[in-house]
Amino acid sequence: MKPRARQAGIADVIGQEGQMSVEDLAGRFGVSAETIRRDLAQLAEGGLVQKVHGGAKRLRLLTEGSFQDRMTENAAAKRVIADKLRQLVEPGDTLFIDTGSTTVIAAEALAPVGGLTIITNALRIAQIFAAADRGTRVFLLGGSFNPGNDQTVGPMALAQIAGFQADHAVLTVAGFDAESGATTTDFDEAQVARAMIENADQLVLLVDGSKFGRKAAFRVCPARRVDLLVTEAEPEPALAARLRAANVAWR
Known part of the structure; x- marks a missing residue:
């Protein structure tokens, strides 16, 4: 799986589950923990997930008033x-x-x-x-x-x-x-x-x-x-x- 497709999949899984550990994501996508950490860093930089200790969680996005x-x-x-x-x-x-x-x-x-x-x-x-x-x-x-x-x-x-x-x-x-x-x-x-x-x-x-x-x-x-x-x-x-x-x- 190409990195872009894997990262899209990771963002989707975290969106559904709420929070996932690096180890669980590595097992699900069949890559190393280090690869997952790099993916999470890029997803966090793009504002798609929030990194937490040992993994990442769904990003709660802002809304604005009038x-x-x-x-x-x-x-x-x-x-x-x-x-x-x-x-x-x-x-x-x-x-x-x-x-x-x-x-x-x-x-x-x-x-x-x-x-x-x-x-x-x-x-x-x-x-x-x-x-x-x-x-x-x-x-x-x-x-x-x-x-x-x-x-x-x-x-x-x-x-x-x-x-x-x-x-x-x-x-x-x-x-x-x-x-x-x-x-x-x-x-x-x-x-x-x-x-x-x-x-x-x-x-x-x-x-x-x-x-x-x-x-x-x-x-x-x-x-x-x-x-x-x-x-x-x-x-x-x-x-x-x-x-x-x-x-x-x-x-």
């Missing part, structure tokens, strides 16, 4: 993150900004800077910069409109992103883990975020402390792809060590 509810969750932490981001951005910078409660609060902090170029799929963010009237150019991406999050997604949005090159992709996610990386709960949002990353010189990820160690169904990028993690507090020591190992800087 956009309005998220605007009030950890609002103080998000404002700290927005203030830190403000110190990193200078007039003349070009930024991709995706949809999220954290990026909306960040947009409010950045709007007074002026002289920026903003490319976003979020109607609320476009309106914040336009209302500030500080000489910032705003490009609102077209596409399929999602009224719940006031955002555009889909093939048209992705095609338009490819027509820009930004200094920074400023993104927020539902969960961040040093092994699984950045993840989100919406497939279309993940595709937009990936496209923005590919067309930016630097990826700046805005993550409040409640999202560390959390995983959602759709992967945005591995941890090592993040250039700068902006959070409200110093990561706890174990996470900090894993971030350093992945060459992720934070502030």
